[in-house]
Amino acid sequence: MSTELPVLTAADFASDQDVRWCPGCGDYSILAQMKKVLPTLGVPPEKVVFVSGIGCSSRFPYYMNTYGLHSIHGRAPAIATGLKTVQPDLQVWVITGDGDGLSIGGNHLMHVIRRNLDINIILFNNRIYGLTKGQYSPTSPLGKVTKSTPMGAIDNPLYPLSIAIGCEGTFVARSIDTHIKHLEQMLRRAAEHEGTAFIEVYQNCNVFNDGAWEYAKDRQTKAENTIELEHGKPLIFGKNRDRGIRLNGLDPEIVELGKGITEDDLLFHDEKAAEPSLAYLLSRLRYEDGFPEPIGVFRAIDAPRYDHELNKQIEVAQEKRGLGDLDDLFNAGETWTVS
């Protein structure tokens, strides 16, 4: 009998269901990258589970030939918690969106990240409610005019990575739907991380919020408006790689290289820093404030995982007390006999 693992392809991970996102939706690209990455991870389809809530992105599990659970709005992280702790050897992916993850499901997202459950969360951020046809979302910018905000949104937006880092996230990354090589790399890194891996993907909703991320996606402007993070490397950006980010006290500033400023003066990225301050600072660099927005891995550290710790407690208890015995349980403490 051959012990070689079968070679899997993207087709092995595709379900027989027709994909029903709007033509041109950014979700297609993310789905394609996922199908490309999964066969290379050495995990057979039956060991993979996709869990989602409600929203356009949450249809994702139906298109994967793995186990899947399309649940209710915002609750995917909670469902994944039970699923993963009972079977810790499953590879669990949570697919969510800006509304599902940060609005109705904000509480669960916060808690699953702080528990560092060993799952991968992909938050498709399109800054709009797509499935309900165009209301503003918790990541929509101030002033955003939508069906439900005809005079402009007046609530401050949330920034997913700042939230994830604030919740002590151990792996926090960002990518862009059409930036396929980068996205593939991020998905792989997330899969390899032990603990909660959180990826925000800038995803275009071409029907209700077309072009929301154009500054970061457009070939002409993306080099100026994004900055690719590399561990141990200085923060340099621009088409000619002639500008960088430097710290002025606690504040980041953009500087031009040359004229007495060298790479050594720049902020160096350290994804393994125990303190999340640098990662948080990077998550605050925003296009609307004149900064390039970082993409890549903001933070990747090792920390105890909830599923692992819970199962370890069970092992320890069984070692110490032996496997539970019902007769011992029922007869412990004060008893008496009636004859």
Next chain:
Amino acid sequence: MSVTLAGQPTSQKDTLVVEGATVRLAGDSGDGMQLAGTQLTGTSAQLGNDVATFPDFPAEIRAPRGTLAGVSGFQVHFSSQDIFTPGDTLDALVAMNPAALKTNLEDLRRSGILIVNEDAFGAKDLEKAAYETNPLEDQSLEGYQLFQVSMTKLTRTAVEGLGLSLKEADRCRNFFAMGLLYWLYSRDMDPTLRFIESKFGGKPALAAANRKALAAGWNYGETTDAFVSSFRVDPAKLPPGKYRNVMGNVALAWGLVAAAKLSDKQVFYGSYPITPASDILHELSRYKHFGVRTFQAEDEIAAICASIGAAFSGALAVTTSSGPGIALKGEAMGLAMILELPMIIINVQRGGPSTGLPTKTEQSDLMQVIFGRNGESPLPVIAARSPSDCFEVALEAWRIATRFMTPVILLSDGYIANGSEPWLIPSASQLDKIPVEHPGPRSNGEPFLPYTRNERLARPWALPGTEGLMHRLGGLEKQDITGNVSYDPDNHQHMTNVRAAKVANIADDIPPQEVNGPESGDLLVISWGGTYGACTAAIQQCQAKGLRVAHAHLRYLNPFPKNLQELFNRYEQILVPELNMGQLRMLLRGTFLQDVHGLNKVKGKPFAISEIVARIHELIG
């Protein structure tokens, strides 16, 4: 542990044999009344008495000292007969302060024994309890056998020389009160001495103080002339076997652990703390060596959703709450229902609506659990009738859940959850196995069909991790057989019908409804849940008087037992006593198109037997 009488003093005074007694200890919430009541219960059970208890405490952890709001009580009924309730009226009341006297006196029978701590009846204490005159001096207590005991001073004297502060010394007063009651009812002090050793063993001074306070209370009864004689309650004639005392929440937790063992599963318990259900979480979190995974979730919704995930993953998944939390779980209950995954959803009911009366009992969530979900979403509902019955009902819930691939709702209530009674300990080997099947791996490459069904209409429970069975579940309507998303009108009708038929089919799998009493007659009392004891005792009384009354206590509330309709026709009238405003009554009327009388009360208290007897007399003279 065996019971020994070594070192137990014997009273030299007269001892009167009585059938049973109902005793309540009442004091401030910090006075240790719950502990004292629990000890009296355990001790009485070990003497072979049948016991029933009713702890009654405020929602506030420590309301201001000495106030009416802060009174905590624990009622114990011990008897040489088979008993069903903690008793309607008190034979003896211990009041540790004026507030406790004021809030509890009305339950003491005329000429009953009233023991008060007279040291706690100062002007300020009286003012806090809104007494204008001192009841110990104004003859208002003349109808009772009043014993004024200087408990504070006597306790302080008893523990002198042990180096305790006054505050610590005063905390021993509950043991003094216990000692006095132990003398009065000829209870054995050994179990409590053992308890003191295990609880305070690490603090020798406290252990010694509590031992001395207990003995001082006993000696006070023996030596003071005020008490002329004590009482004795002989052992009850319970079926032979080994017994222990169990509280409802503990029995429920043990039932879940046992159900897991019997089905070769492990418990996953998702829960958010809520009164009066939290003790199940505390209990289960201690059983990790049974493979029990407890998850204290961020909220009620996460608690049930994690359990749904665990059910998909193959665990014996449970979530527990009380009414307010069950309301929050509603949407997820609908998801679990349409996913057709087995799990147990427990509602330990309390007084509602909204936050209501968190520490008081009520049965007002029946409609909530039967109907409280959007869409057509029937779920089986079963209810425990007593503390020890919680064990049986947990096994039954899991049996139904796995045989029919459905979430099962299990109802308990605050009265059952915190009450206790003797439990005939089963032998694990005699408990019926609960067989559970999962389809095995396959490699023929054909898609797995998660919504095929067996003869009971149950679908296969295929677990993630199994080769070749990859499938997707979801809350959207699904196509019959394949489980793929479907918006087809006829399919939705079909799936709705099938899900309803599946739950209705459970009626074929449960025993017919039993009736206690004549096969036909003037009145059938139908009860459910925690009113079992009061109804049983009331009907026994009425039957003894020759009334043609029968009793059917329902464990299965959805679906109803198949013979229920037929039972209806055999009696002239039907009465449903409930601690709500008529919820089962409405269900029965709607289901069987027949009139049903009610006896309804929502006062945060269980029924008195006499209330039910009175209503029966009202209906059939």
